[in-house]
Amino acid sequence: MTAIAPSDLESPGVCILLTGDDEVAALNDQFRHKAGPTNVLSFPAPPNPxxxxxxxxxxxxxxxxxxxxxxxxxxxxxxxxxxxxxxxLLGYDHEEDGEAEAMEALERSILETLGVPDPYAAERV
Known part of the structure; x- marks a missing residue:
């Protein structure tokens, strides 16, 4: 899947569920066949109006x-x-080093506009 630049979307919509670990563990098992909860899961939507x-x-x-x-x-x-x-959801991934670096750089850039400090700063010290 080719990644889409966030700026290329006019007004994308996302549904966010903040829930308990057990609920996310069930989703993780059902859709990724992995046991236990994880911090975040993304589920792309099919084309919709x-x-x-x-x-x-x-x-x-x-x-x-x-x-x-x-x-x-x-x-x-x-x-x-x-x-x-x-x-x-926009097609970015971090499975390979180059992908991870690009995705993390974009995360840092977006978070900076939100006033959120670099979440990876401690890892680079």
Whole structure:
């Protein structure tokens, strides 16, 4: 899938679900065949007249634990994960090093416009 630049979309719509870890674990098992919860899942939407690009599910417990462990504000961590999920919906991925670097750079750029500090800063120290 070719990635779409966020600026190429007029007004994309996304549905976001912030729910419990058990619910995200069930989604992770059902759609990815992986056990346990993960922080964020993205589900692309088929073409639709509403302009929705997909759904994002966030596991509150996982996100809260990660934020605490990483010394981040929960709101900023959730913002990062929503941006991360939207980029997946637009076709970005991080399976290979080059893809990961490009996706992370775009995440940092978007988050900067939202006043959210670089979520990867601690990893580069």
């Amino acid at each position: 509403e302009g929705l690009i997909g759904d994002i599910a966030l596991a509150y417990g996982v996100c809260a634990r990660e934020a605490a462990e990483q010394g981040k504000m929960l709101e900023q961590h959730l913002s990062h994960l929503v941006v991360h999920g939207v980029l997946h």
